[in-house]
Amino acid sequence: MFEETRVRFAHVTDRAFLNLEGLLESALKQFSPTPSEGNKRGIYVLYEDDQPVYVGRTKNLEQRFRAHITPNHNSASYALKRVRKRLGRKPTYVKEGSRSWIVENYWNEFIQEIEAIKRMTYRFIEVSDNIDQYFLEYLAEAHLGLDHDGLDTS
Template identity: 40%
Template sequence: MKLFHQLHNGSAYGFLDKFPKKPGVYLFLEDGTPERIGRTNNLSQRLKNHLRQDHGSAAYAFKRARQKLGLKPTYRKGSGRKDLQKDPAFVEIFRTEIERLKTLSVKYVVVEDIAEQYLLEIYSAIEYGFDLDEFGNH
């Protein structure tokens, strides 16, 4: 797949660099090792949102913090996302994960067509051996 090769072989940028306000697919790397793939309608805004101290925007940091504490996702009253944001132990790990994101590098490819974004995201996840749990229905 041509777009995958563009993404994989593309330049890596610092997480805090400027990104285009265009739709596309992005890849997080830690020390050159791919770690997460995502898609968005606005690369610049989405990457900024990953650094917000908000469970809805910084979903990847939130997921990693939850995993570090061995917590499974739940929609039960009293144990959801908003409740975890009130737990000091969780908040500390969540903030640490947001700071860690700033040390990662990012590759991206602009992809205007939404179907191509979806296909590139899942194809890349398979190629990199990522967990496919994020592609299920919610």
């Protein structure tokens, strides 16, 4: 009954494993707001002190890297996530604890995290297909032992 779907799904997962191999074998580069890959679509892994800390999916790597280091609560979501973790605060939809509240009340910590991101290194693989990106993002997080909290829906 599901054989055709199983075959299609197997092709997607096979590509995900091949892409994971390509991602992890790609050159480790210094984080830059103007990465050599330019505006390519794909998956990247950020490393801090040679340890993987974040897997990201993007439609435009250069634009995403610039956003990571723009001191604005709507742009620098990974820096904000790191501040939340430092403070032990979960995301909320009320004013206290919101993105803007965190930045207003913990500006120095927010800037420290942006500066930490600027010192990171990264690996990148170009992946154009959205489904392939989703599968690779999840597979990379699982393989590297990172949180899958981007899949949470509250």
